[in-house]
Amino acid sequence: MQKLFEEVGSLDARCYEEFFLSEDILMEHAAQGMASYIKNNFSNNEKIIIAVGSGNNGADGIALARLLHGDYNVSLFFVKEPKSHMALLQEKRAQAINVPIIPKLQECNIFVDAIVGTGFDGEFNEKITTVLEKMNTLEAFKIACDVPSGLKKSGECAQTTFHADTTLTMGALKKSLFLDEAKDYIGKIEVLDLGISRKLYETQTNWHLLDLDDLQLPLRAQQNSYKGSFGHLAVLCGEKPGACVMSALAGLRFGAGLVTLVGYENHQMLNIPHSLMYAHALPSNTTAIACGMGLGVEFSDNELRNFLDNDLALIIDADLFSMEVILELLERKNIVLTPHPKEFVSLLKITELADISVEELQKKRFFYVELFCKAYPNTTLLLKGANVIIGSDNDFFINPHGSSKLAKGGSGDVLSGLIGSLLAQGKSPLDATIHGSLAHTKLAQNYTGADFSLTPEDLIQGIGNL
Ligand SMILES: NC(=O)C1=CN([C@@H]2O[C@H](COP(=O)(O)OP(=O)(O)OC[C@H]3O[C@@H](n4cnc5c(N)ncnc54)[C@H](O)[C@@H]3O)[C@@H](O)[C@H]2O)[C@@H](O)CC1
Ligand SMILES: [K+]
DSSP states (O other): EEEEOOSSSHHHHHHHHHHHOOOOHHHHHHHHHHHHHHHHHSSSEEEEEEEEEESSHHHHHHHHHHHBBTEEEEEEEESSSSOSHHHHHHHHHHHHTTTTTSSSOOOOOOEEEEEOOOOOSSSSHHHHHHHHHHHHHSEEEEESSSSSTBBBBBSSBBBSSSOEEEEESSSSGGGGGSGGGGGTOOOEEEEEEEESSSSOOOOOOEEEOOOOOOOOOOOOSSSSSGGGOEEEEEEESSSSSHHHHHHHHHHTTTOOSSSEEOOSSSSSTTEEEEEEEEEOOOOOTTOEEEEOOOOOOOOOOHHHHTOOOOEEEEEEEEGGGGSSSHHHHTTSSSSEOOOOOHHHHHHHHHHSSSSOHHHHHHHHHHHHHHHHHHOOTEEEEEEEESSEEEEEETTTEEOOOOOOOOTTTTHHHHHHHHHHHHHHOOHHHHHHHHHHHHHHHHHHOOOOTTTTOHHHHHHHHGGGGG
């Protein structure tokens, strides 16, 4: 798990004031970190071009050129003339050792984007946009200095944004790198130290980035056990039973001792897999309920109230987000909500927290997750997306390990089953959500077929090899 920060300006300021480090020292380490990355990964006959802008991001780039010059064939390309105090100083140092400057872009093996970093806002003018478009077509290995140029503090991206293969980011991870919109631009991310260890540079934060290594599987340490030892998941089965069957099968595979579909249908008609049970009422030993997937209009609000009139752990998805009964369910403890953006917009509206479009939500995902969790601190929220956000009370986590492989009907039903299974096995709502989500993304990563071909059945099948 790694810490995430809204901004790092205050962390830099702490280095100056509390650790007596200067801006020059911090920048030298930033540049040195980038130089080490290049030296560790590329041989010294590679041709390197560093495109620089007028602020301190550009200054980082000029310092990098100075560090590589002599060992590598490196040139600077000034997209804007140096303006900040540090950029002017770095320019003087680079000039003193005759670092080559090129007047326009050329092909190269390694390209470093140091046009703008955390100081960027608004949009680029036409001239810079044209340069960026050309940069994006280069065949070189592309490195972004700190953040890809065009990525804003909010995580939104300029119309033309640099497409990095790797982003070498300074000091600590910024939240903005993990807004869904940024996912196609950042490439792989590495954090560079700025003159003190990252642990000392970082301060307290309530936002964290999940690593796949954080995944805890529901392994069975206790041998003296029976099926009831591992909980009983009840999946409410509505109009589209396929969704519930996938959820239930995922729950069974992920360790729940018993899984029952609960609904009004004659189960003979449903042709459900033999490993699942079917009942018209909640089994008395139910330990968790999954509800909402494929629900359709099968149950009235009142009928749902009957099923949910208990204090069992509950995971809610899909159709339930637009039903009135949701307002009562939000008062429960032990509840997990897993909406996709459209469903979350509907939830925000029903709860009268906000009336926004999906586009607005996507631009401010962090903000709206915080808003919801503040209003409903007893719930655990998982907002689906390219980068999943999980929030509970004042703790927030981003799972960036998902991929477009998961963009398929039924993926979400499997996720509900995984989380429901962990709830049934006694995990807390937050732990069940974190580990269910990590398992879900790891299943997609483990899948070796073509990225367009992953099905919910493949996910379920992969659970045994997690
Ligand atoms: N402050 C520090 O201690 C450190 C800063 N570092 C670097 O400094 C960067 C931040 O530097 P700055 O605050 O100078 O900001 P940037 O260099 O990221 O951006 C500011 C520059 O971008 C230009 N700019 C802003 N919006 C623009 C737009 N729409 N179109 C064209 N140009 C635009 C401004 O005119 C200004 O010259 C970080 O991203 C990082 O790379 C690192 O060296 C680490 C240490
Ligand atoms: K940059």
